[in-house]
Amino acid sequence: MKLIATLLAGCCAGMTAQAGALVDLSAEASRPVTNDLVRASVYSEATGKSAAELAQRVNADIAEALKLIRTKAGVSVKSGRQSTYPVYSQAQKIDGWRMRSELVIESKDQGGVSELLGKLQQMRLAVGDVSLLPSPEARRQVEDEATREAIRAFRSRAEVIAEQLGKGWKIKQLNVQQGGGMPMPMLHATRTAMLADAAPAPAPLEAGESLVTTHISGQIELAD
Template sequence: MKTLFPRIAAFALLGVSAAQAGTTVDLAAEASRPAVNDQVQAVVYVEARGANPALLARQVNQEIAGALQLIRGKAGVQAKSGNQSTYPVYGREQKIEGWQMRSELVLESRDLAAVSELLGELQQRKLAVGQVSQMPSPETRRKVEDEATRDAIRAFQARAEVIAAALGKSWKIKQLAVSQQGGPQPMPVFRATKAMLADAAPAPLEAGESQLTTTVSGQIELAD
């Protein structure tokens, strides 16, 4: 993993409060750090159309059950049910001509190679890949967010020192808020044709990085 310096920014707005209080300054600072995307989430689904909704549901459920059996044979990969929908297909004069059903499974793992291989095998079973997102695991995210928070707080304090020194005053924190940004990175999904499904190869997955940003905002009070 390449090492990057955290990105730090700060800005301030000077304001005067009530006479009995000292001068207050609205201040914000942010810092960003890269986090390895060591967790992957993939959505796979079965979609089918038919005239009989009961038979259609049985067909889709059988395919989902087969996919779950395959997934459970992969160590380190968890699966859970995703969105499910059934809706009518209308023809002329808005008459129902059939039904369409879609059922999803959500895969999660920290083993990118296992998920890559599994997606290829699931496509051979005629499941489609809806979306693949890569993100830092909860442990990685928490560690990097803590580092970015320390950076942002130091930037906040440094800017407060600059402002107070320029005005020849001492300062104290009056109010403080901390927030984080940075989410999953979705990957483009290439949908395979029926001819391609027979030879579906493992989908290549690269970990990459997400940029996590912590913003510290608040107010300081200046005193003589």
């Protein structure tokens, strides 16, 4: 057992002695990506004395909205936030109820969504938030390009350091982080509520671009 322990200790000491200096490095690359997807929320909201009557009214509005949205090709829809809460009087007693139900729509057809939102407002629905963002496939493609560029930058920095020190090098650790490409808000609930009566259709949407960034951090080991 003593012999085995001695051999293991000698092996570990040899490995430590052969290890080179460690250097921490980082690099990043950013690429623009077109905001080719529009996401918008519409909602029905009502206040009254009976929660059951409110639910019937709001659900009817949402059902009618779903019928219209589902006739539009290339538009997806899903349920959003739903809430029912009491309205209190000055005496802090329940004086009524307020109910809100939301739908979230997404499409690459920005002009079609703008037209659809106008029709939905005419059906007594209000527009919540309208945002433009990259579609998952567009974002993924640009992320891959930014990742390739960031890795090339990381390797280039590693080669400069190793060359100046007259050393070889190898990667010991590498971390990849993606960022950017967040939704760009176009309209908010407060503004669209104010404009609902005066302008049933939102202004034309300008897609613009988002910036996708890949950050590479890691560690290299220098060797003779």
